[in-house]
Amino acid sequence: MTVQLAEYDELKRIADEELDKAYIPYSHFPVGAALLSETGDIFPGCNIENAAFGSTMCAERTAIFSAIAKGQHHFKAMVISGRTEGAIAPCGSCRQVMVEWFDKNMPIYLTNTSGVVVKTDLAHLLPGSFDDLK
Numbered sequence: 001m002t003v004q005l006a007e008y009d010e011l012k013r014i015a016d017e018e019l020d021k022a023y024i025p026y027s028h029f030p031v032g033a034a035l036l037s038e039t040g041d042i043f044p045g046c047n048i049e050n051a052a053f054g055s056t057m058c059a060e061r062t063a064i065f066s067a068i069a070k071g072q073h074h075f076k077a078m079v080i081s082g083r084t085e086g087a088i089a090p091c092g093s094c095r096q097v098m099v100e101w102f103d104k105n106m107p108i109y110l111t112n113t114s115g116v117v118v119k120t121d122l123a124h125l126l127p128g129s130f131d132d133l134k
């Protein structure tokens, strides 16, 4: 599965843009995501916190669930961004949700706003995952 450089650049731009949309009154830790569907549409996501901390939604799942709600089931790439020192890393819950929707080798780019980019996939992020359907 190939992702064009222009597609990556657009995903990265949107993931970075989402950092300013994150609702983070509790952690002050913004996360941005952008998901490219097979149809070429891009679904943005930011983290959205809640006073009941467990009701917080991560940026990655915001993007994935928004795409599903639009009827998209097939995806080509995801970019995640953080204002972190190194590359941002998705939490365990997000990795499990990704397994439900992404191919094991779909490119996932873990980035920050200082130029770090790590290209990975679910085979590396969640090896040996529980995966009933595939």
Ligand SMILES: O=c1ccn([C@H]2C[C@H](O)[C@@H](CO)O2)c(=O)[nH]1
Residues within 6 Å of the ligand: 024, 027, 029, 030, 031, 046, 047, 048, 049, 056, 057, 058, 059, 060, 089, 090, 091, 092, 094
């Ligand atoms: O994969 C992750 C991990 C954490 N966060 C958010 C949740 C919370 O708002 C903040 C601190 O955990 O970062 C994400 O958006 N994605």
Ligand SMILES: [Zn+2]
Residues within 6 Å of the ligand: 058, 059, 060, 061, 090, 091, 092, 093, 094, 095
């Ligand atoms: Zn998460």
